[in-house]
Amino acid sequence: MTGADPPEHDPAHCREMFSHLSEYLDRELDEIACRQIERHLRHCDACRACCATLARTVALCQGMPPHAVPGDMAVRLREAIEKLRAGDRPAPAPHSD
């Protein structure tokens, strides 16, 4: 992003701001870049609506409930691990009697 102050509705400027909206929402931009985007959003209805719906999209994804693990998955997993562990162990010593 440049430090200059281009006309707010210049399509190239709009595209530039639009391309950084996720970084803006994730607070990954420096202060100057944030201020530039905020200034743009105040004047550009399209980007403002996009930013609001993008923020909501992120919040919805973050709020997705987890799925329960299938009840018997742990049993099958334990069996597979035990099989592997058995393969790792040295063969039992032959009977001494």
Next chain:
Amino acid sequence: MAQPQDSKRRINDKDAPLIEAINAGDTDRFYELVQRYQQPLFNFGLRICGQAADAEDMVQDTFLNVFRYLKTFRFESQFKNWLYRIAMSVCIKRRRRSKYAPERELSLEDFLPGDEQVAAEAPAWAREPLDRLLDEELTRRIEDAILALPETYRPVLVLRDLEGFSTEETAQILNLTPGNVKVRLHRARLFIREQLKEYFAHDRSRPA
């Protein structure tokens, strides 16, 4: 005084004491690791593969690999990040063995706001309280939208927005640059947003 290379690189990890115990011979405690991570890993698999059976296979292959190679883990990254890196490589191997939708590029141009009239206020679905919005139907729609994402973008979105990894961690897990993660994440989010816009404009059964 210069520190030994190993201690300089070693990072704080809540899993470290458990891993050290397992590697010291207390292999029964491996199940504590399984207990800790089986649910998030299953969810990750489900978001990436779409099928519970595939997700379960992925979880099993991942833990078997972790069991085999835990002794090689050097605490140079969080164990969790290493685990997801293994999970991701299991997903990639499995994907090569099956048919998947063709990969395609998501272009930023496809998502740029058009010249149409835009209301000064954001649409209702961007303002409604989240807990009133995210019902079963919407959850399913978001899951479908995530599965409709091209393969290049899906793991980035799942790791960042559903699993809560940072940009740097996601880059490490997927072997990408942080810049690449940011570009893919933005396009993936815009893709999901388009699906949600459609849903709220046409399919939502009650007003949002």
